[in-house]
Amino acid sequence: MLKKIVAITGASSGMGLETAKLMAANNWIVYGGARHIEKIPTASNLHPVKLDVTDTSSNQNFINTIIAEQGHIDVLINSAGYGELGPVEDISMATARQQFETNFFGAAELTKLALPHMRKQHSGRIVNISSVGGDIYSPLGAYYHASKAALQQWSDILDLEVQRFNIRSVIVQPSGTRSTWGPIARQRILQNTNGDSTYTDLVNLMTTTLADNARGMSATTTDLAQVIIAAATDKHPHRRYFNTFHDRLTVFVARALPNLFRRQIQRSITQPKQ
Numbered sequence: 001m002l003k004k005i006v007a008i009t010g011a012s013s014g015m016g017l018e019t020a021k022l023m024a025a026n027n028w029i030v031y032g033g034a035r036h037i038e039k040i041p042t043a044s045n046l047h048p049v050k051l052d053v054t055d056t057s058s059n060q061n062f063i064n065t066i067i068a069e070q071g072h073i074d075v076l077i078n079s080a081g082y083g084e085l086g087p088v089e090d091i092s093m094a095t096a097r098q099q100f101e102t103n104f105f106g107a108a109e110l111t112k113l114a115l116p117h118m119r120k121q122h123s124g125r126i127v128n129i130s131s132v133g134g135d136i137y138s139p140l141g142a143y144y145h146a147s148k149a150a151l152q153q154w155s156d157i158l159d160l161e162v163q164r165f166n167i168r169s170v171i172v173q174p175s176g177t178r179s180t181w182g183p184i185a186r187q188r189i190l191q192n193t194n195g196d197s198t199y200t201d202l203v204n205l206m207t208t209t210l211a212d213n214a215r216g217m218s219a220t221t222t223d224l225a226q227v228i229i230a231a232a233t234d235k236h237p238h239r240r241y242f243n244t245f246h247d248r249l250t251v252f253v254a255r256a257l258p259n260l261f262r263r264q265i266q267r268s269i270t271q272p273k274q
């Protein structure tokens with residue numbers, strides 16, 4: 001039987017790496033892409049490819065390599081991403097654009113490159129790793145949350161366009177998961193805040209909150225890899241995948257009761273936990 005081929009971005013760390021290892025162990029032929037290719041393990045059916053999703057020629061090379069070596073591509077998992085956090089007034093527009101280049105346009109370009117092959121084979125699945133933050137929000141996350149909200153709308157529209165070719169585009173919405181995402185986001189906040197910033201109180205609050213959340217996090221990248229694999233393989237996929245019922249409920253409440261959600265966030269800023 002023809003082995004199934006999956007392309008995974010962000011395969012050098014976190015949930016992308018875990019998904020790559022798990023799918024390779026389950027007999028998939030895995031192409032893992034990331035800039036730090038040395039962090040992607042090599043195995044007979046796990047192929048690391050150097051990839052910067054913000055670079056068109058790198059994206060073309062990623063998909064072309066898979067097609068040249070395997071002739072088809074069954075699943076594309078867009079996991080590459082990071083949190084470019086910081087106050088809207090302080091963060092530079094170049095930095096804000098870079099967030100969209102990685103979290104949104106990277107996924108969009110790779111999908112565009114994979115689609116003609118998926119259409120030709122009359123099957124395919126695009127799994128986009130968003131966040132509960134595609135629906136909920138907190139201070140200093142304007143560009144991160146906007147990039148994930150954009151990814152979700154884009155995925156839903158893409159899904160409408162390609163379902164007739166037996167291709168589906170779905171979204172996974174993790175919440176806080178133990179990985180390098182948190183430390184990178186904290187670092188970005190500090191880097192993106194001006195020395196004389198008016199927002200130092202919020203910066204202190206959010207960096208402390210991120211550190212506290214990281215200590216209390218129970219979701220692991222293995223948990224998320226399992227959710228991602230379900231999204232990649234379910235015969236009749238859902239539009240949205242969550243790791244826990246609590247994640248699903250949080251998104252539901254934020255959507256259904258926006259004023260209540262807003263008041264809760266506001267309270268967490270004005271009356272932070274001691």
Ligand SMILES: NC(=O)c1ccc[n+]([C@@H]2O[C@H](COP(=O)([O-])OP(=O)(O)OC[C@H]3O[C@@H](n4cnc5c(N)ncnc54)[C@H](OP(=O)(O)O)[C@@H]3O)[C@@H](O)[C@H]2O)c1
Nearest residue numbers: 010012013014015035036052053080081131176177179181
């Ligand atoms: N962890 C969480 O709490 C959490 C919660 C909700 C959503 N998410 C989302 O889940 C996805 C995976 O996050 P994670 O937790 O696995 O984070 P992670 O451990 O920091 O991994 C991020 C991955 O993205 C890759 N990446 C970043 N920029 C890239 C670029 N320009 N080109 C190619 N690869 C790039 C990194 O590889 P290189 O640096 O080697 O290129 C790395 O492999 C992200 O989209 C994130 O926003 C995470």
